Amino acid sequence: MTAPVLEVQGLKKYFPVSTGGLLHRRAAWVKAVETVDFDIMPGETLGLIGESGCGKTTTAKLILLQEKPTEGSIRFEGEEILALHGAALMRYRRAVQVVFQDPYSSLSPRMRVRDIIAEPLEIHTDMSRVEIRERVAEVLELVGMQPDVADLFPHEFSGGQRQRIAIARALVTDTRLIVLDEPVSALDVSIRAQIMNTLEHLQATLGVSYLFIGHDLAGVAHISHRIAVMYLGQLVELAEATELCAHPLHPYTQALLIAALPAHPDDKYERLTISGEVPSALAPPSGCRFHTRCPHAMPRCTEEVPVRKDVAPNHSVACHLYG
């Protein structure tokens, strides 16, 4: 069995909230991410899905070392990344890259496309200018663009083309894992499929792994091999994408599937069984965080935090309904 590219164990991130006033005392903690575990295999896409404020972007930031976790470990190719320094840390930053949601704010308007894509190479490698030039042309072709666009500025491109440039920049350093934070949400419908297909094609040719963050279940399920569902900082269910869509176990996942819009007007129409809105992460409910909205809530759910357990091969769920 091959080893995973990325292993995340017991990851926690608490943000302090100060009360204001003179002393700025820390009054409370926002528990943005609470004991999240998952792994990503080489060449695999793990989908991370949940509503706003559920901690998916915080998880991404922790993996990218933009935030320091409160607790837990992140291992990349067997190495604990939180302990990395110097050259080893640079190697990690080179291997793990990111593509953001909005390509209008993630590309510097003052830099030419060539310089945007070449920047990681200038920082991480000692390639000559000629080599860099060749490498930029190579990745531009990989993402389906003409190499001669390298001398243009980002404002000369549409949203979909800018997202291709962002993907090219993420790929340029022989990347092994790309964190894709809602990469198609800001694009027009007719362009989304182009980007999704490009991402799938790149994975098939280069064997790169993706962590694909999104909130649209159908889209995430389409591109992902496995899906992790998050709710209020906790990972509630993890399963193969097709299995999760066919047999969702956690009541929240079931609600997400019902809330997903139909692909055809004749599709069965179900009413959403959950009510209310996501509670504040400042004062999350006790026990299972979903119990305030759950149609199957039992007395036990208000007291005991459910632990995520395997209920079928490659399918784990954190819910008291399943043992």
Add this chain to the structure above:
Amino acid sequence: MPPLLEVSDLHTHFTTFGGRRVVKAVDGISFSLDEGETLGLIGESGCGKTTTCLSIVGLLPNSARVAGGRITFQGEELTQKTSREMRRIRGRLIGMILQDPMASLNPLFSIYRQVAEPAYYHQSMRGRTLRARVQELLRSVRIPSPEQRMRDYPHQMSGGMRQRIVGAIALAGGPKLIIADEPTTNLDVTIQAQYLDLLKDLQRDTGVAIIFVTHNLGIVARMCDRMAVMYAGRIVEHGSVRDLFNAAKHPYTRALLGSIAKLGSKEPLYAIPGQPPNLAHLPTGCAFHPRCPDAMPQCTIDAPLETSLGESWTARCWRAAAQPAKEAYDRASA
């Protein structure tokens, strides 16, 4: 019975550079809507769907004007109305729900004051009747404990609740038509499903007609009876939602349907090549031809005419027109 709303051959033009350049944001569109019916207006950004809606309610920006065509609402011609007359229609007969509830609510006024405004001006309600009406409206959009919540301000509410307040304001005048412009784009998926269910219930209870402006075909499949697909300022296909989902005739409609991921399916997505066109520099002939997989030489020269494909089903495509409506074209060009 005549339709509730009839838009025929509407042209809305934006003038820029001091009148030297004209952008035809809406270029000759026609559709009609019966009472209690739901029409989905679909298209990508910049295809003219919002401009169409603003033309109906007379809220176009200063740089735009209706350059031709008619908008008939309950037998009255709206394009000739003064802004004073339009104010008697907006909020009373036509309600609007816009995309961003934080932008459509005034942060300085209480919820009560904002929900009460249409009833205050249009139905001259005051005092206790007005208060009772506001509570009834808030209850109808499922705001819990309306007596307390109506004293709150918009920032004290969540996004889903704010959008329901906007819905209450749209309903306040007892309208015949609600124009909902991407009402759920900013909402989370479970909140979106709740909001769509709510709109369905309100429509069943009040019999209001709804125009749903969206780029999301899933919303159309769930909510609408008929749909009109817009591309570059024109309606390229128009018909019942079921017909179009089953057997769309226009390549753009087919491409849109093929580019949507289906839940649990790994079938490759159809990617439409190229970009949506710039309205200031439209291609000649059919505006879709540079991206169309079935384009013919004729498509690059002549803009296709509207072809009838059955009862209330039309498409603007030379391929769809090729067989049954050849004679109609010959007649039209003769």
